[in-house]
Amino acid sequence: MSIHTETSPTETAPDVSNEFVRAEHLVKDFGQHRAVNDVSLSVAKGEVIALIGPSGAGKSTLLRCLNLLETPSSGSLQIAGERIVFEGDNLKRPQVLRLRRHTGMVFQSFNLFPHLTAAKNVALAQMRVLGRSKKEAMDRALTQLDRVGLASKADAYPSQCSGGQQQRIGIARALAMDPDLMLFDEPTSGLDPEVGAEILAVMRALAGEGTTMIIATHEMEFARHVSHRVVVMVEGAIIEEGAPEQVMSAPTHERTQKFLSAVLGR
Amino acid sequence: MSTVTPLSWLWEWPHWVPTLLPGLGVALLLTVISCGIGYPLGFLLALMTEARSKPLKWTALVLVEVGRGIPILVLLFVVYQGLPSVGILFDALPSACIAFVWSAAAYSAEMIRVSIGTVPRGQSDASYALSMSRFDTYRYIVLPQAARISIPPLVSLTITMFHATSLASVITVSELMHIAYQQGAIYFNYMTVFTAAAVIYLVITVPAAIFADRLSKRLGGVTSVRQTAFRRRRTPAPIVTGI
Amino acid sequence: MEEALGLIAAATGITLLLTVVSGAIGLVLAAPLVLLSQSRQPVLRLAYTTFVHIVRGVPALVWLFIIFFGMAELNVVIPAMPAAIVALGVIATASMAEIYRGGLNAIHFGQYEAGWALSLSRFSVTKDIVFPQLLRAVSPTVATYFVGLLKDSALASIIGVGEITYVTGQQVELHGNGLTLYAFAGVLYLVMSIPLGVLSRSVHSRITRRYAVV
Numbered sequence: 001m002s003i004h005t006e007t008s009p010t011e012t013a014p015d016v017s018n019e020f021v022r023a024e025h026l027v028k029d030f031g032q033h034r035a036v037n038d039v040s041l042s043v044a045k046g047e048v049i050a051l052i053g054p055s056g057a058g059k060s061t062l063l064r065c066l067n068l069l070e071t072p073s074s075g076s077l078q079i080a081g082e083r084i085v086f087e088g089d090n091l092k093r094p095q096v097l098r099l100r101r102h103t104g105m106v107f108q109s110f111n112l113f114p115h116l117t118a119a120k121n122v123a124l125a126q127m128r129v130l131g132r133s134k135k136e137a138m139d140r141a142l143t144q145l146d147r148v149g150l151a152s153k154a155d156a157y158p159s160q161c162s163g164g165q166q167q168r169i170g171i172a173r174a175l176a177m178d179p180d181l182m183l184f185d186e187p188t189s190g191l192d193p194e195v196g197a198e199i200l201a202v203m204r205a206l207a208g209e210g211t212t213m214i215i216a217t218h219e220m221e222f223a224r225h226v227s228h229r230v231v232v233m234v235e236g237a238i239i240e241e242g243a244p245e246q247v248m249s250a251p252t253h254e255r256t257q258k259f260l261s262a263v264l265g266r
Numbered sequence: 267m268s269t270v271t272p273l274s275w276l277w278e279w280p281h282w283v284p285t286l287l288p289g290l291g292v293a294l295l296l297t298v299i300s301c302g303i304g305y306p307l308g309f310l311l312a313l314m315t316e317a318r319s320k321p322l323k324w325t326a327l328v329l330v331e332v333g334r335g336i337p338i339l340v341l342l343f344v345v346y347q348g349l350p351s352v353g354i355l356f357d358a359l360p361s362a363c364i365a366f367v368w369s370a371a372a373y374s375a376e377m378i379r380v381s382i383g384t385v386p387r388g389q390s391d392a393s394y395a396l397s398m399s400r401f402d403t404y405r406y407i408v409l410p411q412a413a414r415i416s417i418p419p420l421v422s423l424t425i426t427m428f429h430a431t432s433l434a435s436v437i438t439v440s441e442l443m444h445i446a447y448q449q450g451a452i453y454f455n456y457m458t459v460f461t462a463a464a465v466i467y468l469v470i471t472v473p474a475a476i477f478a479d480r481l482s483k484r485l486g487g488v489t490s491v492r493q494t495a496f497r498r499r500r501t502p503a504p505i506v507t508g509i
Numbered sequence: 510m511e512e513a514l515g516l517i518a519a520a521t522g523i524t525l526l527l528t529v530v531s532g533a534i535g536l537v538l539a540a541p542l543v544l545l546s547q548s549r550q551p552v553l554r555l556a557y558t559t560f561v562h563i564v565r566g567v568p569a570l571v572w573l574f575i576i577f578f579g580m581a582e583l584n585v586v587i588p589a590m591p592a593a594i595v596a597l598g599v600i601a602t603a604s605m606a607e608i609y610r611g612g613l614n615a616i617h618f619g620q621y622e623a624g625w626a627l628s629l630s631r632f633s634v635t636k637d638i639v640f641p642q643l644l645r646a647v648s649p650t651v652a653t654y655f656v657g658l659l660k661d662s663a664l665a666s667i668i669g670v671g672e673i674t675y676v677t678g679q680q681v682e683l684h685g686n687g688l689t690l691y692a693f694a695g696v697l698y699l700v701m702s703i704p705l706g707v708l709s710r711s712v713h714s715r716i717t718r719r720y721a722v723v
Contacts, residue, residue, distance in 0.1 A: 067395055100397045111392035115410050124406060125396035170392075177396060275579075335702055336695040337663035340674055344695065347681060348688035429568035436667055443570060450578060457579035464567045464575065471566040 020045040020212055021066070021181055026075035026086075028061055035061040036072070037236035043181070043214065048207045050223035050244070051216040053233035054259055059216035062233065063183045066214070067103040068096050079103065080180045101129070104174030108186040110166045112158040112173075118145060119154040122173045130177065137176075144172035148202050164195035171202055182206065184215040200226075220264055224248055232256045275458040282462040285449060289442035290466055296431040296441065299363050301424050304370025311375035312382065326375070333372025338430050341365040346437045362434040370427055374420060381416035382408060418482030425474050429467070442466065510689075513680040517694055521701070523672040527662040530594050532655050535601025542602060543609040557606070564603035569664055572596045577668045593665035597658065604654060612646040613639070648712055656702045663698075673697055 021043035028036035035058045043049055051059045064070040066077065076085040079102045084095055113121050122141035126132045132140070145151050148168040158166050167187060174182060184203065188196035200222050207213060207226050217223055223230055224244045231241040232253070240253045248264075251257050314326035333341070346361035356364065385408050393403040435444035446463040450456035545557040564572075577592040587595070616639060624634035666675035677694040681687045 069391055069394055097397055097399070100395070103395070105392075105395040107388060107392060107395075109388050111386075111388035113389065113392070113407055115414070125393075125398055128399075128402045128406070129397045173392075173396070275583075332695070332699065335660075335699040337660035337674065337698060339663045339666070340677075340691060340695050340698065343674070343678065344688065344691040347678075348691040351685055351687040351689070432568040432570040433664075435570075443568075443574070447574070454582060456582050457575065460571060460575045460579050464571050467568060467571060468563065468566045472562050475562065475566065 019043075020047075020080060022078040023066065024076045026062070026065055026077065027073045028058075028065055028070055029073045035236055036065060039075075039233075039236075039238055041231065041238070043212060045180075045212055046210040047212055047229065048227045049214045050227035050230045051214060051233060052218070052220070052223055052230060052259075057233040058236040059233050060185050061236075063105070063185050063214065063216055066181070066183060067100050067105055069105075101177070102180040103183055104177055104179035104181070105183045105185065106167070106170050106174055106187050108189050110158075110163075110170045110190070112166050112169055114158050117155050117157055118150065118161070118169045118172075121158070121169060122176045125173070126176055140176055141172070144176045145169070147175070148172045162195070163191050164198045167191065167199050168202060171199075171206075175206075180212060182211055182213045184213065184217070186216050186218065188217065188219060218263070220248065220260075232259070234259065275455065275461055278455070278458045279461040279465065282446075282449065282459050283466065286442055286445055286459070286462055286466060289440065289445040290470075292439065292441035293428065293431040293434075296362060296366060296434060296439075297424065297428045300366030300370040300427050300431075301374075304367045304427075305374045305420065307367065307371035308374030309378055311371055312378035315375070315379055316382070329368075330372045330375045333368045334376060338365065338369050339433050339436065341369060342433060342437050358434070358437050358439045361437060362431075362439050366427065366430065366434075369430070370423070373423055373426075377419045377423065378412065378416050381412040381419075384415050385411045414485055418478060418485060421474070421478040421481060425471055425478065428470065428474075432467075510684070510686065513684055513686070513690060514693055516680060517673060517676050517690065518697065520671060520673045520676040521697060523670065524659070524662050525701070527590075527593060527597065527665055527670070527672060528655065528659045531597035531601050531662075532658050534594070534598035535605040535654075535658075536651070538598075538602040539605035539609055542606040543613070546606070546610050547613065561603045561607060564600055565607075569596065569600055569661055570667070572600060573664055573668060589665070589668045589670045592668060593662075593670050597661060597665075600661075601654070601658060605651065608647050608650045608654065609643065611650070612643045615646050616642050652705065652708070652712070656705050659702060659705065660698060 019042055021041070023039060023041045026036055026039045026041075027034065037058070039058075039062060041049075051062070053059055061070060065072045066079075071091055072086045074086050076083065077099070078084075079099055082099050082102060084091070084099055112118075113124070116124065119138060119141045122144055123134070123137035126137035126140060127134060130137075142151060142154055145154055148171055150165060150168055150172070153161055153165060153169070158169070161169065167190075171187075187203070188199050191199065196219070200219065203213070203215065203222075204226050215223075215227070227244055229241060230244045230247040232239050232247065232251075232255075234255050240247055240251060240256045247256065248260060251260060311326045311330055314322050315330065317323050317326070336344075342362060342365045345356060345365045346358065349356065349361075389407050389411065390403050393407045398406075431441055432443045434441050435447060438444065442463055446459040447456075450459045453459075542557065542560070545553045548554055548557075573593060573596040576587060576596050577589060580587050580592075620638055620642065621634060624638050629637070662672055663674040665672055666678065669675065673694050677690050681690050684690075
């Protein structure tokens with residue numbers, strides 16, 4: 001499968017009764033600062049959520065709570081049947097690792113491992129976490145790299161690749177772990193608009209294949225056309241969510257309106 | 267050798283180099299021992315300072331801070347002249363080895379600790395996001411990058427340790443400066459022999475220092491694009507007036 | 510025993526004297542020296558590089574012996590304390606010059622260009638743009654160097670200067686108790702380096718407060 005699939009994801013609307021990810025009353029404090037304020041979110045299998053809002057609204061922190069790079073101060077999280085309730089310091093490492101296996105993350109600053117080739121970047125965690133043999137891991141790495149159109153760069157180092165290519169390698173690396181949920185933390189914010197389009201095309205194809213995705217982004221047109229649901233976050237809380245057309249053309253909350261007019265110039 | 271007239275040391279010093287060379291051998295041996303054992307120990311200490319276990323962490327911190335905070339000369343005396351007062355006697359050479367190993371371990375521990383901190387947080391983020399364990403993250407992602415970053419300072423440290431071996435002469439280890447001093451005392455030609463010693467040190471140190479410099483430029487180039495753009499400016503910036 | 514400890518502690522003054530004077534010499538003399546490294550004349554730059562490489566390429570002990578023993582033999586008798594100060598001072602000069610040079614290189618070329626574009630005189634560019642940024646860039650490294658200088662001062666004991674290590678050695682010869690006395694000396698050095706670290710941090714933050722981060 002390559003990036004040329006044209007199926008619009010909204011045509012294959014997910015079955016919302018199939019609740020795949022469920023976050024309840026998530027709170028994350030950094031000292032005095034409450035970055036995530038009582039956020040509850042439910043995601044169906046195959047659903048694509050666009051997470052929008054001003055900078056500093058807590059979108060990144062929320063995503064990092066979903067794959068436990070940050071430990072929520074309270075609340076509960078359930079992904080693909082695996083559930084954790086956050087109370088104080090009770091989190092056990094095996095629990096964390098089990099939940100994390102269901103997620104994959106793509107970062108704004110790519111975070112590729114500079115001392116490894118593209119293929120090794122994609123293969124390493126497969127070998128160390130999933131226990132795949134070197135041959136199998138490398139084969140799958142090549143498949144994933146091909147999927148994002150970078151089979152030719154398998155033996156290149158990140159420093160030899162452009163920004164857009166690096167991000168695609170990052171996507172391949174996350175996909176190679178066969179995650180149930182893909183998290184994108186402003187994947188195109190560090191790239192030129194032209195280059196960003198490459199990434200958006202890959203993400204659109206993934207959505208078309210039925211991948212469950214949560215995407216924090218500033219790309220409004222992308223959010224409108226590719227997501228099933230738009231969630232608006234301001235100052236750590238969700239103030240509005242709903243179908244893209246509804247939220248973006250006729251928002252109910254005044255703050256959303258304010259944000260959208262600043263961003264879209266309306 | 268006759269007594270030295272004021273400037274004769276300028277051309278007499280080469281005659282003394284052969285006499286001093288065995289001392290160079292000892293100095294190099296001490297350097298190799300102190301760094302060869304000291305750096306792995308330093309690496310261990312660096313990891314220990316990051317440990318979650320309080321006793322481990324504090325032991326390491328004390329060993330590092332004492333090793334770094336006390337002059338090497340005093341460390342030498344502590345081992346050679348201090349320990350005998352509680353019944354532990356080491357000969358000169360072993361004493362020197364112990365003191366230098368401790369010193370090298372302490373300084374390298376600090377360098378390695380800093381290098382680990384220099385590895386961008388995004389690297390461990392990405393590794394954890396892929397569900398890799400803390401151990402694997404350190405082993406495959408953080409430490410390889412930290413090692414690369416710490417090579418230039420460690421090369422510099424090795425040169426420093428080589429210079430430090432000159433202090434072993436004070437506790438009668440028969441290295442370069444000890445032999446030089448003895449010869450000077452016998453023939454009253456201190457200037458000549460010390461010049462010879464200085465030249466020997468220079469011959470080893472200067473190429474090593476240039477190598478270390480080139481190494482850090484080459485290895486340092488990976489991280490910042492902005493730096494390379496800046497380095498394109500070849501001539502030094504004129505400050506006050508064009509001198 | 511207390512008498513011995515007291516004598517050792519009293520020697521702190523000499524140690525500090527050695528450190529501060531050599532350090533001051535280095536701080537001051539390094540400034541004109543580093544100008545050589547920025548010259549447009551390759552000969553001057555070469556002179557700088559040669560000087561720095563030679564001074565720093567030879568262990569401090571060797572310089573100390575050359576100045577104390579070597580000079581005496583050439584009929585220039587220099588007493589122990591001045592010899593130590595000169596040796597440490599010259600090494601400090603070369604090292605600080607390198608520190609200054611690093612700081613100068615760290616100043617983005619765009620800073621000079623902005624100054625020239627604003628038609629500032631070369632002198633003003635140096636005084637108002639370069640110097641403050643240089644201060645900010647080098648102060649942590651200079652502070653670290655001073656702590657190193659404090660430890661290097663122990664070398665003076667070898668040629669008989671009455672600083673901490675020398676007095677400790679004397680006392681050990683007289684009374685034994687080598688471990689206690691040398692450990693005490695070590696602790697003295699450690700304790701002295703702490704305020705230096707604190708002082709450097711406060712100086713650094715005072716400088717950075719006045720000149721905001723670019």
